[in-house]
Amino acid sequence: MVWKFEVPNTAVCIGLAGVTVLAVRRVLLFWKATCPSRSLMLGKTVVVTGANCGIGFETALELAHRKAHVILACRDLTKGQNAAKLISRKTGNQEVEAKQLDLSSFKSVRTFCADLNANLPKLDVLVNNAGVMNIPYSLTEDGLETHMSVNHFGNVLLSMQLLELLEKSASGRIVFVSSSLHKYGQVDLHNYNTEEAYKTQKPYASSKLMNLLLARELHQRVSENGKISVYSMHPGMVRTQLGRHSFMFNKYFKVLCFPLHAILYCLYVLLVKTAREGCQTVIYCALAPELEGCSDGYYGNFEKQSWSPKANDLDLAKKVYDLSLKVTGLK
Numbered sequence: 012m013v014w015k016f017e018v019p020n021t022a023v024c025i026g027l028a029g030v031t032v033l034a035v036r037r038v039l040l041f042w043k044a045t046c047p048s049r050s051l052m053l054g055k056t057v058v059v060t061g062a063n064c065g066i067g068f069e070t071a072l073e074l075a076h077r078k079a080h081v082i083l084a085c086r087d088l089t090k091g092q093n094a095a096k097l098i099s100r101k102t103g104n105q106e107v108e109a110k111q112l113d114l115s116s117f118k119s120v121r122t123f124c125a126d127l128n129a130n131l132p133k134l135d136v137l138v139n140n141a142g143v144m145n146i147p148y149s150l151t152e153d154g155l156e157t158h159m160s161v162n163h164f165g166n167v168l169l170s171m172q173l174l175e176l177l178e179k180s181a182s183g184r185i186v187f188v189s190s191s192l193h194k195y196g197q198v199d200l201h202n203y204n205t206e207e208a209y210k211t212q213k214p215y216a217s218s219k220l221m222n223l224l225l226a227r228e229l230h231q232r233v234s235e236n237g238k239i240s241v242y243s244m245h246p247g248m249v250r251t252q253l254g255r256h257s258f259m260f261n262k263y264f265k266v267l268c269f270p271l272h273a274i275l276y277c278l279y280v281l282l283v284k285t286a287r288e289g290c291q292t293v294i295y296c297a298l299a300p301e302l303e304g305c306s307d308g309y310y311g312n313f314e315k316q317s318w319s320p321k322a323n324d325l326d327l328a329k330k331v332y333d334l335s336l337k338v339t340g341l342k
């Protein structure tokens with residue numbers, strides 16, 4: 012029997028070459044995506060919002076590895092407690108606990124902050140990580156569109172109510188987990204809450220843009236005496252449950268378009284960071300000693316990035332800050 016080698020056709024060759032390039036890229040991504048700072052966090056207390064899964068969970072896990080007292084602030088307490096137990100088991104750190112925090116409810120945020128203010132001597136790092144994306148239009152109990160409430164106003168109320176506790180730390184840090192998609196958002200200070208605005212203004216991107224502008228104005232106000240620094244960062248594209256409302260996660264799409272879903276999923280795995288990789292710049296902003304005194308940066312892959320033109324509008328930042336205080340009932 013004569014074995015015949017058949018030269019694969021061009022399309023197969025291109026396909027194989029493409030997959031090889033993506034696989035190599037994936038391996039490089041893995042090696043490159045580790046926070047360069049090895050600092051420990053012994054004696055430091057950190058709050059991570061939305062820490063029961065995704066980037067928040069991996070952030071809490073890494074900070075627990077580095078010996079911090081970690082508080083997982085989660086809207087579902089049972090999920091939070093399960094995550095805290097898992098982190099304690101994996102790291103041997105017994106100072107990991109979960110507390111209930113629903114950012115879509117001002118009442119819940121106030122209760123959470125009152126508890127922390129009454130029971131913690133100081134807070135060293137607040138990681139504003141929790142977020143939602145592309146969820147259907149809905150209003151929270153405070154009458155706010157849900158993206159705006161969870162991704163922006165809830166973060167404002169939380170951060171402002173924890174400022175005194177952060178000031179008690181030698182060098183408090185607030186880290187805003189933003190998104191490069193903020194560039195596609197728009198700020199309409201008079202119309203951010205209506206169904207019409209939801210349909211026309213890309214609510215995820217707009218809420219992230221408002222949050223970034225808020226972070227900039229907050230920096231102006233709190234970093235003067237050097238006690239608190241404010242950092243914003245974007246993690247890149249990360250494989251988490253954030254897109255749970257997108258078609259990729261739709262059960263009918265998974266079943267009815269199985270081959271297409273399988274191809275898209277393979278590309279997703281090859282191209283997109285894992286949550287462990289995605290949390291590394293959060294860790295960097297939370298603890299890197301070289302960032303001390305460098306408040307107001309926007310970071311990606313451990314490097315300071317330039318502000319997008321929209322996030323560089325400091326007059327608008329002040330207006331967003333004033334509006335946010337008004338909406339959240341803060342003075």
Ligand SMILES: NC(=O)c1ccc[n+]([C@@H]2O[C@H](COP(=O)([O-])OP(=O)(O)OC[C@H]3O[C@@H](n4cnc5c(N)ncnc54)[C@H](OP(=O)(O)O)[C@@H]3O)[C@@H](O)[C@H]2O)c1
Pocket residue numbers: 060061062063064065066067084085086087090112113114115116139140141142143161188189190191245246247248249250251252253254
């Ligand atoms: N994944 C990406 O590609 C990407 C890219 C850029 C920026 N980001 C940002 O990264 C952050 C983390 O997202 P992720 O990708 O890790 O998504 P994820 O896996 O969906 O995690 C989001 C977390 O936020 C929590 N959360 C949602 N609504 C909440 C509420 N009302 N109160 C308190 N917590 C709430 C979720 O809790 P439940 O589990 O209970 O829902 C979950 O723990 C977000 O701010 C997101 O905008 C992600």
